[in-house]
Amino acid sequence: MSKEITVGFIGNPNCGKTTLFNAYTGANLKVANWPGVTVERMEGAIKEHNMTIHVVDLPGTYSLTSYTMEEQVSRQFIVSDQVDVIIDVVDASSLERSLYLTLQLLELDKPMVMALNMMDIVEKRGMEIDLHRLAEILGIPVVPVVARKKKGIQTLIHAAVHQKQAIGPTTAGINHKPLSIHDERVKEHAMVYSKEIEETISKVEKELQKEYGLKDTRWHAIKWLENDNEIKEKYSLNVDFDSDGYETEIINEKYDFIQALLHEVLLGKKQKEELTDKIDSYIMHPIGGILIFLLIMLAVFGLTFLLGDAIKGYVEIFIDWLIGISTVGLERLHVSAWLIDLITEGVIGGVGGIITFYQISSSYSWHWLFWKTVDIWHVSRM
Ligand SMILES: Nc1nc2c(ncn2[C@@H]2O[C@H](COP(=O)(O)OP(=O)(O)OP(=O)(O)O)[C@@H](O)[C@H]2O)c(=O)[nH]1
Ligand SMILES: [Mg+2]
Structure with missing residues (x-):
């Protein structure tokens, strides 16, 4: 194993990335309770497990479709070869909003760990998250942390170091049990789209391999179908189908997947819904x-x-x-x-x-x- 490793913190604005960075490095970077505090990439290093771990704090972003300068900084870094392991920092108290970025990150097929931050708020609100099932569905380790109190941060960095070589659910050391087994590809990917979209993704992947010799093509193919400016400019393709209209469908299927996932992992929510349903049925x-x-x-x-x-x-x-x-x-x-x-x-x-x-x-x-x-x-x- 190499003696150096680079770990990137990426997540929605205000989810606690800089708090986590400060906790590891002892730095005092600005932390505040509003989005958009970090606007540039910041690096620090820690010695752990006989190796140097470079930790990188990034500006918050809701997706890998970058519009603002800060979002571009995060995307460029996370997509580049500089990052060995992605730490997807998630505000556990608003899991629904955070998972969209998580699904996009998983499509990059890079070693990845989820830091489920703000677990103190989750406990205070009496919410219950089935962490075991969440990891099973996503096919990556999920580590509960409270960055503000430095809770769980040792386990998190340990998990990140162990994930260095692991790409996709098959190598992540997680007993991957997908939400539904409608396609063989669920063994390799956390989320598999409907048959029509998967077939189109495969077609674009083949073209990208043929025309540009790309190897990790799934993310590029999905972004290409989403009409991502940067990818479309870089990889122009002549395909024998109408490539318009996929963007909305891809987004919708992601949100459907998130809803199905939440239904399985948010136990508090399920119980609350059942109680509300019961009261409703009487009223x-x-x-x-x-x-x-x-x-x-x-x-x-x-x-x-x-x-x-x-x-x-x-x-x-x-x-x-x-x-x-x-x-x-x-x-x-x-x-x-x-x-x-x-x-x-x-x-x-x-x-x-x-x-x-x-x-x-x-x-x-x-x-x-x-x-x-x-x-x-x-x-x-x-
Ligand atoms: N309750 C609680 N609050 C936290 C935790 N971690 C961070 N916070 C708070 O969340 C707020 C946002 O933290 P930051 O570290 O600035 O978040 P960020 O992800 O770097 O935000 P951007 O740079 O805007 O993307 C701050 O008020 C932190 O004190 C935690 O584990 N529990
Ligand atoms: Mg920050």
């Missing part, structure tokens, strides 16, 4: 739903009367006490009897009476409460 029931609505209304009315009555008693005691001490105080100030009556009985007594009455019988409150409940019930049935 949406034509008779049960109305009964539940009436029960809720009854409980609200009953509770308000009970509470209102209890509060009413205390307010009355308070008003009586206030009238008592006001009378004594005003008498000591030698205020005439009619003015004392006006202040205590008229003003204090009057306002007190209104407060007590308003509390439980204001037609506005009942009106609001009633329609609010109807509203909530109605929205939940839509």
Whole structure:
């Protein structure tokens, strides 16, 4: 094994790449809670496993279709031969958004490890991710980390060093069990497209091999079909089919794959969905739903009367006490009897009476409460 290895951190903006880089290198590069903090490639080195590991922090990117300068920096580096192992840094608390880039990276057929960062947030939210199944489906090691607390970072770098020679699920040392076995190619790739797209990819791959002598052609062929500017300019091909329209289909199939994957690995989500479905089935029931609505209304009315009555008693005691001490105080100030009556009985007594009455019988409150409940019930049935 070579004594030097280069590991690149790539991932969505704000997923913790620089935090991870700082944790390994002791550097103090800027970290902040908004996207687009890192705008250029940064390198550091660590000594581990008797070798020098060069770690490279990259700007955040949502895909390998680069539009901005920063995205281009990340893509150029990750596609180049300079990188030995890709560390795909993923914000575990928003797995759905991160997996699109993961699928693109897997198509590069390079040694790769997933750093599932922000596991502290996942735990705090009570989410559960089946890490074992995630690794099985993707065919790469998945290491849970909390970059901010330097948790799991030793295991991560260890896994990266071990992946140096491993390309694709067959050599990654993972028991690769794909989502569906509709095509022989699932043994080699984490994600296999529908039959029509796979056939077209194969055609483009053959052309790229024939015309340009390319070896690792799958990523190039997919990018070519996605009308990627750089690839199309570099590799012009004359094909016997209409190459337009594949871009949308490729993107859609990726998102379908992500949904199917999440359904298997996001356990918390599945349980939550089941619970919501159960509640919905009761609320949406034509008779049960109305009964539940009436029960809720009854409980609200009953509770308000009970509470209102209890509060009413205390307010009355308070008003009586206030009238008592006001009378004594005003008498000591030698205020005439009619003015004392006006202040205590008229003003204090009057306002007190209104407060007590308003509390439980204001037609506005009942009106609001009633329609609010109807509203909530109605929205939940839509
Ligand atoms: N809770 C939690 N927060 C983290 C963790 N790792 C990083 N963060 C926070 O996430 C935010 C983004 O971290 P960065 O390291 O700047 O993310 P980045 O991926 O380099 O972002 P860009 O450079 O914009 O692509 C910061 O506020 C970090 O403190 C973690 O494991 N748990
Ligand atoms: Mg950064």
